[in-house]
Amino acid sequence: MxxxxxxxxxxxxxxxxxxxxxxxxxxxxxxxxxxxxxxxxxxxxxxxxxxxxxxxxxxxxxxxxxxxxxxxxxxxxxxxxxxxxxxxxxxxxxxxxxxxxxxxxxxxxxxxxxxxxxxxxxxxxxxxxxxxxxxxxxxxxxxxxxxYPRNNWLWFRIVVETFLRSVGGPWSAEDLEEDLALHESFARADGWFSDGDQRSYDHYVGWAMHLYPVLWARMQGASVEPDRQARDVARLDRYLQDAIRLVGADxxxxxxxxxxxxxxxxxxxxxxxxxxxxxxxxxxxxxxxxxxxxxxxxxxxxxxxxxxxxxxxxxxxxxxxxxxxxxxxxxxxxxxxxxxxxxxxxxxxxxxxxxLPLEVADDLVAVAAPGWIVSGTHDDGIVRVVNHGTDHALEGSLGGDSPLYARLGYSTATAPLLDDEAWAEPFDQAVVLVDADGRSTHRSGMTLLGCAVVDGIGVASSRSVAHRVEVDPSVQTHGSGLVGASVVVGTLTVVSVVRGAWELRAVRVDDADPGLTLRTAGWPVSGEPAFLAHGVRSDGLTSLLVAEGLDTEVRLDKDASPLGTWTATPWVSTPVVAGSWWVTAVCLAQHPNDPPTAAVTEQLTVTWPDGLVTTTHLPHQQ
Structure with missing residues (x-):
């Protein structure tokens, strides 16, 4: 090749x-x-x-x-x-x-x-x-x-029994009815599906939950009601309007x-x-x-x-x-x-x-079901997802964060850190409370507070019970975070305001244990790192994290990403001030412009590099 x-x-x-x-x-x-x-x-x-x-x-x-x-x-x-x-x-x-x-x-x-x-x-x-x-x-x-597991596997039984029916083999109408009902239970807004009962939004939505209904309807043994087929096509049609925006220009x-x-x-x-x-x-x-x-x-x-x-x-x-x-x-x-x-x-x-949409112009949409703001930028062809609703968990659960699902950001140009430490101690694209021993909190089970694009600005927010997890190493997972005994140490509310390659990230801590530090980290970029004033540049990608009055540090991880031997992630930390908003600016781009600036009262006022000023209301304490 x-x-x-x-x-x-x-x-x-x-x-x-x-x-x-x-x-x-x-x-x-x-x-x-x-x-x-x-x-x-x-x-x-x-x-x-x-x-x-x-x-x-x-x-x-x-x-x-x-x-x-x-x-x-x-x-x-x-x-x-x-x-x-x-x-x-x-x-x-x-x-x-x-x-x-x-x-x-x-x-x-x-x-x-x-x-x-x-x-x-x-x-x-x-x-x-x-x-x-x-x-x-x-x-x-x-x-x-x-x-059969209660997820996309339901389609494996449907497909097999539909073929068996067509060749005179055994099959069960009850099985098909049960499996199709289960499929319906996973339907979410705007043509999306979860891959199971949890908030599991990933590529299985497309390559399983939408693919199999289309193929099944055309099998010789299928008996598909016209209303069902029309509904399946309508859902696929709507889903693709979002999915087409999740492919990078490369x-x-x-x-x-x-x-x-x-x-x-x-x-x-x-x-x-x-x-x-x-x-x-x-x-x-x-x-x-x-x-x-x-x-x-x-x-x-x-x-x-x-x-x-x-x-x-x-x-x-x-x-x-x-x-x-x-x-x-x-x-x-x-x-x-x-x-x-x-x-x-x-x-x-x-x-x-x-x-594709971002091959024509910048693209910004909100995807309601997974709680994503999707921002594609025309000049570098990168798609970024700011995530406030997906964690491969149920709301309110206190398990560990899966790096594959629960990070605040994903993109077509970066991969989350995926070594053993990344599963136990969230770092990249995470807002965490850190104790005196350096242990980080998890946010899985978060509550999605909002996700929308209004007047060209994407806003998403979530609240999570910040908790440490004492991992049980004997339990294997297939995508979800690690499990173990959990200790709650506070509440985190995070608001992301997105435009182009920049995210303004506002964080508030409530009900926190004493002696904790608040840390936020940005995009992990892989390759040969060159350190900058507020971040790092690696193989043509720049990852920045700007916090007023604080120096940005960069952590290097080895063999933690499929994209390169070394991965660099910018981060900053500050002592916890309960009830106050802390704002950082986070960027991933090939050629970033100047960072936006922000002022906080009961709302977040952002001045963007081109002079546009926007105002976002911040959620009150629960």
Whole structure:
């Protein structure tokens, strides 16, 4: 892969897909049922790794077959048919872990079912009756299974049972009704979904909660009420109006949330929008978003020089993966190549690409469900999210902060610190109370107070019970923060006023224990640091934190980010003055302008660098 390579046209997409499919062949078992890619085994063991390698590359093979209407120069149908035969044969040394044996097989079963339905004329119909019976037997153990997590996994059972229904296998109307009702319970404002009961807003909203309804409605065994399908499309349409604003001009998706090693799976909802023919985002802009994302990763070494996807972001970086991730896991990325299932004459391929919003002008929106102010700046192409409502937790809970969810800011140019210390002691993009021993508080379970853009100014605010967490190291999490005994030490109210690359951050402390220090930290930037008066510049990015009367310090962390060996984060601290507002100015930009200034009474009056003066009312003490 070369730094200059573009993935824009359908031909370029197809060439990349074929290279990826050919690259995994040397790692296939003799009958192709297991594709066990190089690297240390994942948390679920080699058998699951091999199944994931098959099922997830099967997605891409299926997209290629469907989009070419069965044309198959790589002999994909024959290879994957052989794998289906061996994987479902109980006597084969290549037999798959079954859904009733391991939960991860339930995930992979959905990929098998989805592609068997999508490629029915060229694959399923060509399997002999015995293999078909074994596939049905393999999949049918999910019927009536109550062991599915209450999140996006609900769609795995729906997809499998819908396929089973279409081939005369067992299925349960009660299961489908239950799962669809659960899906509805996760619906939030403006087309957004949470990935479960908690405030879990991340890429799963697009690559799962919106993707599967679109694909399911087109499965042969689906019986979708017109009202439901119309509602699903309307929600997707509205969600995409926000999601299109979360892609940087360089094609980077937002670096936030779990499962980031799936990389360009972030492109999946744009293809879903093209399939569903959403009215508000044009085919050319949908393809622009998807192509920009895939091009970004190709130009940054994913796939690698051997054509393989590793556990990491650009290059390999194992800490980015979840505890259960294995060598085949990154191939869920191919969901972002769904567009290849659409033929060359589809409007998404024939339309001219259209620019993303921030490629035209500065862009500023409020996203109500996750409590985000999204600010994209045209001059440097960076998208920033100021976060006051997402933490992968329930309001009022007192667990630890997840660096992937609970930080005050995320962007397309920075990654949160993700080493062990970052999970135990929040630092970057965090406002915390620090005790005499240097222990920091967490804010998960925060209360969103407001999130809106008015007259070109974004304002979001939240209140949190500041608490220390004595971490229980024996408990594993899949995205949420660490858990343990919590000690409440005060209340923090934070207000963010956003315009362009700058955020004015006003903080008030109430009900605090004595002897605490208030600390705020800015954007973490990775690369070779050059220290500035109020921050740091690293590989073309400047991170500033300005506090009147205080010197800005910079902390260096090693091997804490997938974006570089060294990461620098500016920070300032001050003794707690209960009931008083403390204001800092925080910036991330390639070429920052002068900082805004602020005056505080019962409101925050900001004078911006261009002379504009704005006023924001500050919340009263609870």
């Amino acid at each position: 070369t730094a200059a390579r573009e993935i824009r046209t359908r031909e370029q997409w197809a060439a990349l897909a074929d290279e990826m499919l050919l690259a995994v062949r040397p790692y296939a078992s003799p009958h192709h049922a297991l594709i066990t890619l190089p690297g240390a085994p994942g948390g679920y063991g080699t058998a699951v790794d091999g199944l994931e390698g098959f099922a997830r590359t099967f997605l891409l093979a299926g997209f290629r077959l469907a989009g070419e209407r069965g044309a198959d120069p790589l002999n994909l149908a024959e290879l994957y048919a052989a794998g289906l035969a061996a994987g479902t044969d109980p006597s084969s040394p290549e037999r798959w872990v079954r859904p009733e044996e391991h939960g991860q097989a339930k995930v992979e079963a959905a990929s098998l079912a989805l592609i068997l339905d999508l490629t029915r004329p060229w694959l399923w119909d060509g399997l002999d009756a015995g293999v078909q019976e074994r596939v049905v037997d393999y999949l049918s153990s999910v019927v009536g299974d109550r062991g 094609g980077s998706p937002l670096i936030q949330g779990r499962s980031l090693t799936y990389r360009f799976a972030a492109a999946a909802p744009y293809w879903a929008g093209a399939i569903a023919e959403v009215p508000s985002t044009s085919p050319g802009q949908l393809r622009r978003a998807a192509s920009s994302i895939v091009t970004h990763f190709v130009q940054h070494g994913a796939p690698d020089e051997d054509g393989l996807l590793t556990l990491g972001w650009h290059g390999p970086w194992r800490p980015l993966a979840q505890s259960y991730s294995g060598t085949g896991s990154p191939y869920w990325a191919v969901k972002g190549m769904l567009g290849l299932a659409l033929p060359a004459d589809h409007p998404v391929w024939t339309a001219a690409e259209e620019p």
